[in-house]
Amino acid sequence: MTLLTKPPAGTPGAPDASTSTPPDTREAVERGWFRAFLLRIHFYAGILAGPFLLIAAISGGLYAMAPQLESAIYARELHVPAVADPLPLSAQVKAAMDHAGGAAPVMVRPAPGPEDTTRVLFADKTLGESQYRTVFVDPGTAGIRGDLPTYGSSGALPVRTWISNLHRSLNLGEPGRAYSELAASWLWVIALGGLLLWIDSIRRKRGTNRARTAKPRKVNGRTRTLWLHGTTGTVLFLAFMFLSATGLTWSANAGANVSTLRTALDWTTPGLNTTLTGAEAAPAGDHAGHGSGGVSATSPSVDPAMFDTVSSMARADIISAPMIDIKPPAKPGTAWSVTETGREWPASASAVSIDPATGQITNRLDFDDFNLAAKLTRWGIAAHMGLLFGLPNQLALLAVAVGLAAMVAWGYVMWWKRRPTRGSAWAAGRPAPRGAFLRAHWAGVLAAITVMVALGLFLPLLGWSLLAFIVLDTAVGCWSKPSGRR
Template structure:
């Protein structure tokens, strides 16, 4: 960031400026000056959102281990010699729930795990379910907790997840995370361009690692950002799929390109299968309407699914939401190389009515599922979590280093409102018309696809113009009387 100095007066002499100009009217300098200015404003104003997202995201990365420790009683049981039929386990949960009809059953994936039986509850929020945990060997209810979404997040992980997504402020709070995700990729890529340009244009060899001061902070900022660039871009792109405004545009784009995840058809009259999303926030099906009153059908449905393409230990069994529709069984695991195959079943006829084999998914649909699981720290287990922690720590450090550099080279001390000037104003509009037009086109497209990025970028421009106007007024001499 370039320090802002006042024009010399009769009692004040300005030192000569030996720095190279960063805003040649018709050279490449115009774009560098513009990029530097956007990078500066995004770092100063979007930095707090990025810092919060980094800290809460790092916290979320360790929730699998925390969940296993905090909810060990609900999640785990001594291994039994033989498990009870699934229908008996479900019956125990239904009795404990006062006769309510389950919306989803997740049989115990291992001999020391519990079976989850999910029920709707009008007192709970969207995608939240009352979940009873059943000992497969004895039918004993081990716990009664609220779980969230298709991933079955327990209360602690749900709270941390909502902290990361919306600061636990509900829908309005999601603006913060969408702003952070929107700017993260732009700031990271723009920073790479600036860093490469800085290295390429150095006139004399320098030490690879400056000893101290702002130069060292800049070296740490640039080097760390370059090393972690791919991770930052990945977090930005995958995080935006959860967002409100940009996420809707991404879903529309995926639909237009045929990249949505195939889903089975639950119709029993031969209708074609549809498509579904991929996020853990998508909860179980709506409450059944009496079609699943015969609990012995759970045994039939599980047997038919296991005899077909369903092989994963963790599965979700959903009874029909309405009369005349099929049961569905979906592989629920997200670790590598878990799949997401699904089948629709008519237990009365004893047959599979529709199937969606993960091996037949398009590469884009598979990639989306893998990306979501990796963003959640579930794809590769502990290595995935450690990588997310490293990215979170790196992003937090990048934001802090950015503020340190701004403070060390802040405007003239004593100015209460100045925020600094990283490059001369007006460099962008003095560039070659073709380049300026191309840059404006890219900004408009990005702004339309990522609305919060577009509106905040417009806010940066208006803020910069307001600061420039205020400075001009301060420098204008007082009228003579």
């Protein structure tokens, strides 16, 4: 893929003094520079980013089904026999506080259903970032059902936390996030380029009357694999674009640029004001369920009876979702808050803040008043996590993960069948000539370079890896022998 330089003489697929290339072929190459450019980008990106995409697909598929694994593994902590008349929330919180040695909770999540436990979260300096010691309480008896670390505001238990961190960073911490950002950055490029190439191949076949459908008439091993690869990519195209876009919002480098853009366009998610001095609230985060927690690390002394009062007041106002989080004041001068945290459709995020001294609602945040961008962000993230539509959402994500993994495998199979040891150039299909990019019209070259630079600035890892691809292809082109062997 020497995108910006012409190939040395003798390079396969390039003009050579010793190779007689008919004028009509040269003209066709010049006219088809964009297709050749796409083909080399698609090939190199697929070969070099394929491992990252494969890991993301496998770990993402596991994460999609993590709720079922979690429910089975931690059945005692999460579930109880159906409770018809639960004890007051204050009694449940007090039982958890006694179990935790009198520590004050930083958040309480009342049982959302009759067969669920109540979660009482405590800060614990021995745990990692965004992790909390969570005591699970039986709402019917106030008995302690378990004591486990949970992660983020989604309350992921250890198994789901491990899978989540595998998908996010290979469990390598902050440095490992580069892998998932590379995968998300290249997924949309590969998917879009593949779709354009697939459409072009159909057009070419129809134009020459070789076929009337996308599936080749003459089927052999490689053409069958190519058809499976292209058809699957076309069917899953929108899903790939969606996962890439939502995944980039979690990334370290591109995610920061996305946040800056959202702020500039006033697309941020509004935050609940919990200060009692009238100060403005900071925008709320959207990724707490799959990343950082959004729970205060410390909390002053808490009266368990206040949980009954606060819960009743919130339920009488705008809070109606079964799953809610109740947070005591994080420091003096701040209010209690009650927030809807369920992400199932119709996902909501309404919240109220309550003054502990007066028992009055001081601020309210109605999800219906969110701007469209904030709502789409919340829904998109919930869908990416497999939470928005429950089991159908999870199964759809699993199917997409399997499809992506299969496409990566098919891509490597096609490359292997045309690998250099068999005497053909490195391309998935008819070899695309090097140097075609510079034989295009200057306006096309300038437009393509401008787009690549802009994308590289907004998606830094995409830009640096694209530059690496160009350097690699240039080196391969210079290293190639005149005989065409690599």
